[in-house]
Amino acid sequence: MQKVCDFIKKCETYYLATVDGDQPRVRPFGTVNIFDGKLYIQTGKSKDVSKQIQANPKVELCCFAEGTWLRVAGELVRDDNRDAKKAMLDAYPMLRGMYSEDDDNTEVLYFKNATATFSSFTAAPEVINF
Numbered sequence: 717m718q719k720v721c722d723f724i725k726k727c728e729t730y731y732l733a734t735v736d737g738d739q740p741r742v743r744p745f746g747t748v749n750i751f752d753g754k755l756y757i758q759t760g761k762s763k764d765v766s767k768q769i770q771a772n773p774k775v776e777l778c779c780f781a782e783g784t785w786l787r788v789a790g791e792l793v794r795d796d797n798r799d800a801k802k803a804m805l806d807a808y809p810m811l812r813g814m815y816s817e818d819d820d821n822t823e824v825l826y827f828k829n830a831t832a833t834f835s836s837f838t839a840a841p842e843v844i845n846f
């Protein structure tokens with residue numbers, strides 16, 4: 717999981733796909749953090765992306781750097797634990813202009829039943845489950 721988190725940070729931006737009825741939706745994301753042995757992302761509960769995840773938690777993200785691309789497929793679980801939100805905002809202090817661990821909007825979610833696949837044109841895929 718640490719390797720997955722480090723690679724996403726190296727990419728800086730990943731693209732998070734959700735399901736909206738029968739329509740895939742995708743957008744750029746950047747937040748990622750390991751807390752309590754789980755891989756978290758951050759968003760706002762008021763966003764469409766959050767509403768889509770609550771309706772259908774299956775997501776996939778993709779990012780690319782230095783000839784390797786990573787896909788992480790799995791389910792996202794909302795975690796209202798204040799410490800999990802604080803850890804995320806401490807890792808991204810610039811988000812504190814918009815979010816606080818004590819507001820009603822800040823949302824962190826962790827991956828469950830996740831399959832991370834590193835791929836390239838030159839090596840066999842590497843699969844990590846967590």
Ligand SMILES: Cc1cc2nc3c(=O)[nH]c(=O)nc-3n(C[C@H](O)[C@H](O)[C@H](O)COP(=O)(O)O)c2cc1C
Pocket residue numbers: 729741743744745746747758759760763764765766
């Ligand atoms: C580089 C980049 C990184 C971003 N990272 C995040 C993020 O980690 N969390 C988030 O909620 N929005 C992030 N955004 C903003 C979302 O892409 C934007 O709010 C998007 O519209 C959310 O999807 P939705 O419209 O389907 O709700 C980021 C935008 C950019 C350009």
